[in-house]
Amino acid sequence: SINPARLLSRLVELGNIGRDSGGQLSRLAATDSEKLGRDKFVSWIEQAGLEVTIDRIGNIFGIWKPASVTEEAPLMLGSHIDTVINAGIYDGCYGVLSGLEVIETLLEAGFEPSQPIVVAAFTNEEGVRYAPDMMGSLVYAGGLDAEIALATVGTDGSVLGRELERIGYDGAHEPGFMRPYAYIELHIEQGPVLEREGVQIGAVENLQGISWQKVTIEGDANHAGTTPISMRRDAGYVAARVITFLRDRAKNSNTPTVATVGCMEFQPNAINVIPSRAVFTVDLRDPDESRLQQEEAALAAFLDELEHQEGVSIEVEGLARFEPVQFDRNIVEMIEGAAKSRGHSCRRMTSGAGHDAQMIARIAPAAMIFVPSTGGISHNPKESTSDADLIAGANMLLDVVRRLAAK
Amino acid sequence: SINPARLLSRLVELGNIGRDSGGQLSRLAATDSEKLGRDKFVSWIEQAGLEVTIDRIGNIFGIWKPASVTEEAPLMLGSHIDTVINAGIYDGCYGVLSGLEVIETLLEAGFEPSQPIVVAAFTNEEGVRYAPDMMGSLVYAGGLDAEIALATVGTDGSVLGRELERIGYDGAHEPGFMRPYAYIELHIEQGPVLEREGVQIGAVENLQGISWQKVTIEGDANHAGTTPISMRRDAGYVAARVITFLRDRAKNSNTPTVATVGCMEFQPNAINVIPSRAVFTVDLRDPDESRLQQEEAALAAFLDELEHQEGVSIEVEGLARFEPVQFDRNIVEMIEGAAKSRGHSCRRMTSGAGHDAQMIARIAPAAMIFVPSTGGISHNPKESTSDADLIAGANMLLDVVRRLAAK
Numbered sequence: 001s002i003n004p005a006r007l008l009s010r011l012v013e014l015g016n017i018g019r020d021s022g023g024q025l026s027r028l029a030a031t032d033s034e035k036l037g038r039d040k041f042v043s044w045i046e047q048a049g050l051e052v053t054i055d056r057i058g059n060i061f062g063i064w065k066p067a068s069v070t071e072e073a074p075l076m077l078g079s080h081i082d083t084v085i086n087a088g089i090y091d092g093c094y095g096v097l098s099g100l101e102v103i104e105t106l107l108e109a110g111f112e113p114s115q116p117i118v119v120a121a122f123t124n125e126e127g128v129r130y131a132p133d134m135m136g137s138l139v140y141a142g143g144l145d146a147e148i149a150l151a152t153v154g155t156d157g158s159v160l161g162r163e164l165e166r167i168g169y170d171g172a173h174e175p176g177f178m179r180p181y182a183y184i185e186l187h188i189e190q191g192p193v194l195e196r197e198g199v200q201i202g203a204v205e206n207l208q209g210i211s212w213q214k215v216t217i218e219g220d221a222n223h224a225g226t227t228p229i230s231m232r233r234d235a236g237y238v239a240a241r242v243i244t245f246l247r248d249r250a251k252n253s254n255t256p257t258v259a260t261v262g263c264m265e266f267q268p269n270a271i272n273v274i275p276s277r278a279v280f281t282v283d284l285r286d287p288d289e290s291r292l293q294q295e296e297a298a299l300a301a302f303l304d305e306l307e308h309q310e311g312v313s314i315e316v317e318g319l320a321r322f323e324p325v326q327f328d329r330n331i332v333e334m335i336e337g338a339a340k341s342r343g344h345s346c347r348r349m350t351s352g353a354g355h356d357a358q359m360i361a362r363i364a365p366a367a368m369i370f371v372p373s374t375g376g377i378s379h380n381p382k383e384s385t386s387d388a389d390l391i392a393g394a395n396m397l398l399d400v401v402r403r404l405a406a407k
Numbered sequence: 408s409i410n411p412a413r414l415l416s417r418l419v420e421l422g423n424i425g426r427d428s429g430g431q432l433s434r435l436a437a438t439d440s441e442k443l444g445r446d447k448f449v450s451w452i453e454q455a456g457l458e459v460t461i462d463r464i465g466n467i468f469g470i471w472k473p474a475s476v477t478e479e480a481p482l483m484l485g486s487h488i489d490t491v492i493n494a495g496i497y498d499g500c501y502g503v504l505s506g507l508e509v510i511e512t513l514l515e516a517g518f519e520p521s522q523p524i525v526v527a528a529f530t531n532e533e534g535v536r537y538a539p540d541m542m543g544s545l546v547y548a549g550g551l552d553a554e555i556a557l558a559t560v561g562t563d564g565s566v567l568g569r570e571l572e573r574i575g576y577d578g579a580h581e582p583g584f585m586r587p588y589a590y591i592e593l594h595i596e597q598g599p600v601l602e603r604e605g606v607q608i609g610a611v612e613n614l615q616g617i618s619w620q621k622v623t624i625e626g627d628a629n630h631a632g633t634t635p636i637s638m639r640r641d642a643g644y645v646a647a648r649v650i651t652f653l654r655d656r657a658k659n660s661n662t663p664t665v666a667t668v669g670c671m672e673f674q675p676n677a678i679n680v681i682p683s684r685a686v687f688t689v690d691l692r693d694p695d696e697s698r699l700q701q702e703e704a705a706l707a708a709f710l711d712e713l714e715h716q717e718g719v720s721i722e723v724e725g726l727a728r729f730e731p732v733q734f735d736r737n738i739v740e741m742i743e744g745a746a747k748s749r750g751h752s753c754r755r756m757t758s759g760a761g762h763d764a765q766m767i768a769r770i771a772p773a774a775m776i777f778v779p780s781t782g783g784i785s786h787n788p789k790e791s792t793s794d795a796d797l798i799a800g801a802n803m804l805l806d807v808v809r810r811l812a813a814k
């Protein structure tokens with residue numbers, strides 16, 4: 001079994017990197033605070049005696065390749081260490097640190113793997129600073145050209161490639177340089193299902209489709225006191241209509257569709273000026289591709305209607321679009337088997353969040369293990385999972401790795 | 408008659424002070440760019456041979472008190488030179504520069520007034536940086552303590568008193584030091600009425616009530632992909648409900664009530680995080696006080712309903728509250744008479760915008776003259792009034808001043 005104290009203390013140590021003076025954790029991709037997190041992770045990889053490798057998109061790999069191993073294709077474990085704004089400490093880091101923990105445990109136990117085992121921390125999984133999300137693993141899997149990804153302009157106007165250079169994580173290796181034999185990602189569920197059902201382990205068999213769009217409404221600035229309602233072209237009001245439209249559809253649909261408007265900006269953003277411009281993001285998800293397309297089409301039709309009704313002009317930019325992904329059935333069954341052996345309750349489930357596993361599934365058999373999230377809360381400082389569940393999950397990962405890397 | 412070339416060229420010259428590299432005019436109260444506008448105005452007052460006086464709240468006065476005049480109470484003309492964000496050049500400046508123009512015209516014509524004539528530029532009329540709006544004239548009229556006003560924290564975190572010190576406009580005089588004999592303000596209408604009806608001059612007989620509030624919605628950040636709609640406490644969604652509620656009420660009311668949400672901020676403002684907080688402003692106006700109170704009550708009741716329905720908590724802060732104001736009947740009639748003499752069409756009307764006249768009306772008979780706004784557009788760089796109308800309005804002001812200051 002893994003070393004619980006080492007794993008739990010590292011989670012807390014990494015979770016304290018990137019806190020501001022008010023105690024908020026925000027370790028956005030390729031920022032100074034994320035650099036500190038990367039440095040810490042790299043130091044732990046080195047301590048464990050693994051080889052550190054960085055690729056051009058800034059993905060970090062800790063490679064364990066005993067001299068006896070002739071196989072080239074590694075078994076890859078991983079996730080990410082970037083966070084959202086005002087984040088919890090488990091999202092991503094739990095998978096990365098458990099991957100390292102599993103390798104160290106196997107090393108210490110004198111385990112002889114059939115192929116190399118690698119722990120990966122992928123760049124910009126959250127997508128908060130640079131869209132799309134899962135960018136590092138997407139590039140690694142060949143789904144996005146590294147040059148294009150490196151040229152991405154962030155929400156703060158920065159350019160990813162220059163930021164990676166600045167923090168010293170613009171590596172030399174070509175993304176995809178090791179094609180994994182298999183990929184497994186351990187993660188907190190970030191949703192309410194396991195806790196609500198009292199189940200300890202999720203064997204994630206698929207992951208819903210994700211559609212991210214940026215919508216810009218152009219109306220007309222005018223005086224808040226003198227402009228009759230009938231003469232207004234109020235970009236803020238139109239944005240509000242979109243938010244309520246999306247919510248009402250998702251609520252009344254009897255499907256698992258979710259829709260979120262997370263970012264919003266008004267211009268000129270003055271109390272007595274009708275907004276001339278509203279810019280906001282739409283995050284639409286559904287496990288069913290045709291339904292996701294329906295939702296996108298319904299939004300597009302509603303935006304058309306609003307253009308005519310309200311006399312505004314509307315532009316839509318696609319930020320990310322990923323179809324639902326099916327994980328590898330063999331690995332899912334292996335996870336179920338490992339849970340049974342350890343006496344954990346387990347259910348198959350769909351991931352509501354996007355994950356690096358979703359991208360790596362393009363080039364290798366992949367699956368995920370979930371552990372419960374207290375209250376279903378994530379992307380929030382209150383994100384938590386009990387120590388017992390964290391340890392159980394890491395041991396599950398250990399068991400699955402042992403099976404997949406058995407000689 | 409006034410000197411049209413001097414007035415029009417000064418309007419353009421002042422209108423070019425405070426433009427950014429993109430050509431946008433933003434001369435927010437007590438900023439560096441507003442200091443440049445103030446300096447220019449003061450230099451013109453001095454050129455005209457008037458006495459420059461600044462009070463503690465930064466109001467600027469150009470005083471014409473010929474030696475022969477023994478009366479102390481001045482006839483005051485004025486408005487403001489601060490602007491909104493991305494503004495036009497006429498709002499406020501037209502009244503201030505016309506006031507100066509009228510005094511210079513009278514001086515040059517050898518006119519002997521019965522009392523001092525003063526042109527005033529009041530601090531922070533727009534209220535965009537510091538609430539409430541019309542702050543300088545409000546303090547001058549004794550409606551707000553100077554100390555409290557000077558301690559106001561702006562939308563950018565600055566403190567008004569410190570900013571006035573920094574730009575050198577923290578004067579020595581006590582606000583209200585001259586109690587005017589009468590006050591007249593010339594202004595662009597900023598609304599569509601005069602243009603729509605083909606009328607040249609508005610004799611403003613009243614001004615609607617203004618209610619400004621800041622609303623803070625506290626929900627819960629959570630993951631956009633994993634959180635079922637039914638479990639969300641989405642502050643952004645609740646804010647959108649308030650916007651559509653206000654719009655629907657105002658639209659369906661058959662009253663002149665207007666409601667605007669001009670400022671909006673989401674937190675953490677990340678694409679895949681349900682907003683934990685939304686902060687926005689509400690600008691409610693109605694010419695009828697009891698109706699304005701009804702609208703405020705309806706909003707409060709709806710916020711209560713949302714708190715229960717959506718499980719969020721809501722805080723409301725009052726930023727400004729002014730009852731409707733009735734202007735002085737005699738001056739309004741004098742304006743009508745002057746329009747008739749000049750052969751201008753004229754109608755009595757209500758001001759939809761707030762103005763310094765509204766505050767000075769507390770301490771002196773006051774009224775306003777409006778000229779048409781092209782397309783009813785204001786608080787927008789497209790704000791415009793024809794030169795002919797600008798000149799007609801300034802000559803109207805001249806005529807009314809001549810009558811009010813006749814020996």
Ligand SMILES: NC(=O)NCCC(=O)O
Pocket residue numbers: 091125126127133134190352353354355630631632679
């Ligand atoms: N796991 C996770 O939070 N990923 C971020 C990408 C997403 O929004 O789903």
Ligand SMILES: NC(=O)NCCC(=O)O
Pocket residue numbers: 223224225272498532533534540541597759760761762
């Ligand atoms: N005249 C004018 O635009 N005043 C600003 C205050 C307001 O009415 O919002």
